Amino acid sequence: MNDSDTHKIYNWPFLHVTTKNPKLIMLQFKINHNIIYTKDKLKKVNLISNDVCHLCEREKHTIKHMMLKCTYVTLFWNEFFAWWAQITNEKIHLPDSVLLYGPVNLSKHNQVLSLALLVAKYFIYTCNLAEDPHFSRCLNHSSGKTF
Numbered sequence: 588m589n590d591s592d593t594h595k596i597y598n599w600p601f602l603h604v605t606t607k608n609p610k611l612i613m614l615q616f617k618i619n620h621n622i623i624y625t626k627d628k629l630k631k632v633n634l635i636s637n638d639v640c641h642l643c644e645r646e647k648h649t650i651k652h653m654m655l656k657c658t659y660v661t662l663f664w665n666e667f668f669a670w671w672a673q674i675t676n677e678k679i680h681l682p683d684s685v686l687l688y689g690p691v692n693l694s695k696h697n698q699v700l701s702l703a704l705l706v707a708k709y710f711i712y713t714c715n716l717a718e719d720p721h722f723s724r725c726l727n728h729s730s731g732k733t734f
């Protein structure tokens with residue numbers, strides 16, 4: 588990733604034309620600046636004693652784990668990719684950096700994908716806040732929400 592890409596990533600939550608939803612924009616801002624209060628950060632400042640993910644209870648709860656690597660989250664992303672393939676006829680395999688920060692090249696197509704990824708990340712984030720170990724139950728609770 589070069590400086591220009593980094594610049595685009597840091598600016599896109601504000602320049603993004605596909606959403607004006609402040610919750611979505613703020614979430615991407617927090618991801619970009621690594622300021623989501625995951626359990627590893629709370630443990631570092633002695634607010635909690637346990638930094639293990641409360642969903643899978645296997646690994647350290649970091650942004651990367653929370654958004655990409657948790658067992659429950661990987662299942663969710665698989666469903667997301669299956670859904671995307673169904674509606675677009677396009678099978679995508681995105682690197683972690685694109686899942687986390689969004690596509691750098693914002694063509695019309697990528698803007699739609701970018702928004703879908705952002706809504707997906709917001710869903711993962713709210714499931715984490717709810718500390719619901721049954722991610723699927725969280726899926727059911729959130730299905731009626733709109734952004």
Ligand SMILES: [Zn+2]
Pocket residue numbers: 640641642643644645646652656657658659
């Ligand atoms: Zn986990």
